[in-house]
Every structure is written in C-alpha cells, then in structure tokens.
Amino acid sequence: MTAIRLPTALPPPGTVLGAAPHRTEDSAAYRDGGGYGTATGPRELLAHLTASGLRGRGGAAFPAAVKLRSVRDAGGSPVVVANGEEGEPGSAKDRWLLRARPHLVLDGLARAAAVTGAVRGYVYLSDPVAGASVRAALAEHPPPLPVEVVETGHAYVAGEETAVVRRIDGGPALPTAKPPRPYERGVGGAPTLVSNVETLARIALTAARPRLRDAVARTTLVTLSGAGAPPVLTEVPYGTPLRALARRYGTPDAAGALMGGLFGGLVGAGALDLPLEPDALAAAGTALGCGAVRFLGPRECPVAAAADAAAHLAAESARQCGVCVTGTAAVAGALGALAAGTAGPDTAQSLLRWARGLPGRGACGLLDAAAGLAGSLLRAFPGPVRAHLTAPCPGCAQTAPPDGRRLAVAVPEPAAAPHADGAPVPAGPTDIPLPLLKGTP
Structure with missing residues (x-):
C-alpha cells in the first residue's frame, strides 16, 4: 500500500x-x-x-x-x-x-x-x-x-x-x-x-x-518506492537531496535509483547526493520526470532492475513505429539475457550502440526511455554489467523473470467527504487492482 x-x-x-x-x-x-x-x-x-x-x-x-x-x-x-x-x-x-x-x-x-x-x-x-x-x-x-x-x-x-x-x-x-x-x-x-x-x-x-x-512552483509531489520499503507519496521542495529522501523514507543504504518513473534511467549511489531539481538532474544525465523514484537496495542487482523496466517498455510499445517495436524489443532482450547470464560478449557494445542511436526516432518518448535505460546502466553500473558477462548473477538467479508490474505502486484511496453533520465516512486507504501489461494473462 x-x-x-x-x-x-x-x-x-x-x-x-x-x-x-x-x-x-x-x-x-x-x-x-x-x-x-x-x-x-x-x-x-x-x-x-x-x-x-x-x-x-x-x-x-x-x-x-x-x-x-x-x-x-x-x-x-x-x-x-x-x-x-x-x-x-x-x-x-x-x-x-x-x-x-x-x-x-x-x-x-x-x-x-x-x-x-x-x-x-x-x-x-x-x-x-x-x-x-x-x-x-x-x-x-x-x-x-x-x-x-x-x-x-x-x-x-x-x-x-x-x-x-x-x-x-x-x-x-x-x-x-x-x-x-x-x-x-x-x-x-x-x-x-x-x-x-x-x-x-x-x-x-x-x-x-x-x-x-x-x-x-518549487515544491513537487514525489512517489518513492523500492528496496522493500512501503511506497510513499509526499511533497518536497526542489533542492532536497535524493539521499535525504532515501534515508527519510526507509532506504538509508540505497545503492542507486531508477529515476523519473522509467524515463530518467538508472543512477548509482554517488548520484544520490544530487538535488531533486529538474535542471540539476538533467545536467547529470538523468531526469525528475513525473517525480517517481524507485530506490535500489544495497543487495539489489541494477541489471535486473533495468531488465524489468525494459520488459515493461517493450510490452507497452504502441507498435505503430517499426523502429520502436524492434528497438525496445532488442534492448529488452539484451538486458533480459544479461540478467539471466546468457548474454553474448558483444551485448554491452550493442546496448551502447542502441543507447546512442535510438533516441529521437520514435513518435513518442517510449523508445527514448528504453535507450536511456541501456545507456544509464552502462554508465552507472559498469562493474555489474561486466560481472554478468563473465558469470551468472546469484541475485538475478533468485529473482523471478522480469515483470513490469513489480514496478507499479498502488494509488492511495481517500475516504469520502464528511457527512453534512460533520461525521467522517469511515474508510481507509486500500489497494486497487493494477492493470496488466499487454500480452499478459
């Protein structure tokens, strides 16, 4: 919840x-x-x-x-x-x-x-x-x-x-x-x-x-999740360090974050000292986007997180731009293979090529988000990428296959307005059904 x-x-x-x-x-x-x-x-x-x-x-x-x-x-x-x-x-x-x-x-x-x-x-x-x-x-x-x-x-x-x-x-x-x-x-x-x-x-x-x-103008709603902590919706001033948010809301030892929903890509632990502010984040190669930040736990594999996000994007493609259909599928496939320990030696080079060549070629930002995920993983977590090319990751092996629904958070459901006599209607926050990805049962 x-x-x-x-x-x-x-x-x-x-x-x-x-x-x-x-x-x-x-x-x-x-x-x-x-x-x-x-x-x-x-x-x-x-x-x-x-x-x-x-x-x-x-x-x-x-x-x-x-x-x-x-x-x-x-x-x-x-x-x-x-x-x-x-x-x-x-x-x-x-x-x-x-x-x-x-x-x-x-x-x-x-x-x-x-x-x-x-x-x-x-x-x-x-x-x-x-x-x-x-x-x-x-x-x-x-x-x-x-x-x-x-x-x-x-x-x-x-x-x-x-x-x-x-x-x-x-x-x-x-x-x-x-x-x-x-x-x-x-x-x-x-x-x-x-x-x-x-x-x-x-x-x-x-x-x-x-x-x-x-x-x-300089405060914003943010949805914070990840690393096993309950998701939180709150409002914070621009300039608040990402690390302060992680510490305050249950992820004090975060190893990085997935920024802006999926659009801002991955950042490593060092980037958590950045202020939550659009220009500062953009200058660092990431984005605030819709204000959704998913923190990575200290033992959470960033390759698995990237594979999860790319799988979601590939499933959500509108399938009306050929370059988006093939591009998002290629990125998702490569990251999925990397997480599974089955990637070939040229996978990292392919991801780099797609990260540089795919942005701006689709009708919307979905392809850009997929390309950005690939590039941000290579920039922020080169060590884990190399390790995945050498041997299967024990953490990824214990993780279920990528499923973008794991990235979703429930919406807080407010109680009804008070009765005319001033007595509140008894109701508490409850989960609501989350939509399935396209192509899932």
Whole structure:
C-alpha cells in the first residue's frame, strides 16, 4: 500500500497534498480554503506564473507560462485538457490528486481556460475511481466552461500529448508525428493546452495565494518506492537531496535509483547526493520526470532492475513505429539475457550502440526511455554489467523473470467527504487492482 506522508516544512495552504490528503475534498471545504476565488485575474495570474517559473509536472518540466501563452497566441477557439493519465508504473500522484482533490484540478483548469481564452475543457484519465470523483466535483461546482471527462485505457503512451488529442477526437490513444504540436493544432483542430493535473493544481494554488507563488512552483509531489520499503507519496521542495529522501523514507543504504518513473534511467549511489531539481538532474544525465523514484537496495542487482523496466517498455510499445517495436524489443532482450547470464560478449557494445542511436526516432518518448535505460546502466553500473558477462548473477538467479508490474505502486484511496453533520465516512486507504501489461494473462 502507498502511504501518504505530509511535508513537515511546508504549510498546508501552499501544498498540493493539503491538510487532509486521506479524504476527498468537497467544494465547501475547497472554497473554505480559498479555492475558486476571484481576486487574481487571468493577466495577473500569468504574470505570477512567469515570475515563479512554474514548470509542468507531467515529465518534460516545460515552463507553464510559456505553454499558456503559446495556446493563447495561436488564436481561434482554444481547448484546455487536464491530463491525468499516469503511464509511468511507479507514479501514483495524478490519480490520487483526481481522487482526493478534484476541485483543485478543476479550478486550475478553469483558470488556464481564462488565461488562454479556451471555450471548452476536458479531464482525461484512465482510473475509474478518479473519473467518478471528478464527475461528482463537476456536478457539485459546475465550472464556467463546458468540461467533459474522457476515459481511456491505461497504457504507457496514452498520456503523451498527441495521444491525448487523438483519443479525445475519437481515435485510439496513440501518439502521432509532430509537428503540429497540440498548442498549434489539437482537439478538433483548435489550439489545445494539454496540461498535467498537478501543474493545474499548482496554477490554482498560485491564484489563491500569489504571495506563496515561489514556494508553490518549487515544491513537487514525489512517489518513492523500492528496496522493500512501503511506497510513499509526499511533497518536497526542489533542492532536497535524493539521499535525504532515501534515508527519510526507509532506504538509508540505497545503492542507486531508477529515476523519473522509467524515463530518467538508472543512477548509482554517488548520484544520490544530487538535488531533486529538474535542471540539476538533467545536467547529470538523468531526469525528475513525473517525480517517481524507485530506490535500489544495497543487495539489489541494477541489471535486473533495468531488465524489468525494459520488459515493461517493450510490452507497452504502441507498435505503430517499426523502429520502436524492434528497438525496445532488442534492448529488452539484451538486458533480459544479461540478467539471466546468457548474454553474448558483444551485448554491452550493442546496448551502447542502441543507447546512442535510438533516441529521437520514435513518435513518442517510449523508445527514448528504453535507450536511456541501456545507456544509464552502462554508465552507472559498469562493474555489474561486466560481472554478468563473465558469470551468472546469484541475485538475478533468485529473482523471478522480469515483470513490469513489480514496478507499479498502488494509488492511495481517500475516504469520502464528511457527512453534512460533520461525521467522517469511515474508510481507509486500500489497494486497487493494477492493470496488466499487454500480452499478459
């Protein structure tokens, strides 16, 4: 079960987790906390977002103000989309947010619409529990523009922005070639803002408390897991060392980490002194991505972890780009053979070649993630790779065959909002069924 840990150094009014993260927030509680206010207008809000440098929380860390301006300046009748389809298996933040604080997301969506001039909006997700929560919130507090909930099947690529547009337009949730980008031509051909739900939540927080804009922009939700410790969803300031997070949340002797869900690749123990901050991590060759970090235990084999992640990516390929189908399968096969002790002497060289040559050749980031896994394993753990080429690894031999579901974490399920008489509805966090990989029984 994924636990929720409240931040100790941040005031609840300035956090996305809020003061009661284990309970779904209703509209009355949200308004009492300053939500849906009118003091901050669209122009002032955009200025605050520009000054704070708020970045998107979907994975790319693109400046939110730039994205809003691009949609606004494209003209026409823009569309805004709250993207809650969480494809990374180690992340639970977006689904929790839609379940527990749907009004915070919807407030952010309405404010993004006001900034861009959008005439309609969508909430895009794959979690039925989150869908029910959002629909209830829409009925409780109708937004100032028409908003529709669009559900899709859970998949790694389903949250990619062109896949989002394609699905809302009635097609499959599969990426398309770029350009055009959605901000140029998106849903129904209109300029479209596709924004991660945490990004929208932080836009709403900035509007409610502009004096806290810098703190809002420089804190982030993270999902921490691995090394036998229970998964944790928490909120931390940028600049927090990875090692401090490992120590605080149950992995004091971590040997490394799988970063950004799967997109940031593997890092060794030395990289745990890096600060949790997009630019610093990017400069070190990794990424914060969606904020999911899976720590490796001191006796956990990084080759097995890489093989697990690559197997998941290969299974999740959209199978519409030939280079992705063959490339992810090749990387997964080589890493699987390396973990099993059956790799040939040229395996490391092949992995290096793919790490250098495959990025940028697919329609989305899945192939890049597979290539990045291969390259990061070679960089961060050259000793274990050489050892696997020499003899079978005892640790890998005791591990079940790679199965990407082991990378997944359960979503904290909040209790219902209190009854009108103030008595809480008794309910505790429970696991929910996790989706199977494609091709698995």
